[in-house]
Amino acid sequence: MNDIITLLTGQTVKNSEGYPAFAVSSSREVFALVRSPYRVQRESAQKLGYRASLTVVMYRDEYDGEQYLEHNSKRYEVKEAYIRDEYLIELTCSDMRC
Numbered sequence: 001m002n003d004i005i006t007l008l009t010g011q012t013v014k015n016s017e018g019y020p021a022f023a024v025s026s027s028r029e030v031f032a033l034v035r036s037p038y039r040v041q042r043e044s045a046q047k048l049g050y051r052a053s054l055t056v057v058m059y060r061d062e063y064d065g066e067q068y069l070e071h072n073s074k075r076y077e078v079k080e081a082y083i084r085d086e087y088l089i090e091l092t093c094s095d096m097r098c
Contacts, residue, residue, distance in 0.1 A: 051095070054092075078091050
């Protein structure tokens with residue numbers, strides 16, 4: 001696990017101009033393995049109505065149900081979480097809309 005991601009907790013609010021913006025209430029960095037989603041994951045996501053753009057594998061005990069993350073200065077929304085084994089969890093993410 002060579003990559004560092006930032007897990008985010010927060011909510012979408014309207015900014016001063018009335019546009020949606022994400023307000024971060026807490027964040028923390030963890031090590032993870034970041035990769036592009038497999039074709040089967042992209043097809044499954046498409047059937048569920050979103051575009052899978054990132055897959056993150058990390059230790060289960062470091063994930064506390066956060067719904068957003070940041071990697072390489074780009075924010076993503078966690079759409080699905082799969083338990084891979086006793087120690088790892090896999091998160092399927094899409095680009096954040098705001």
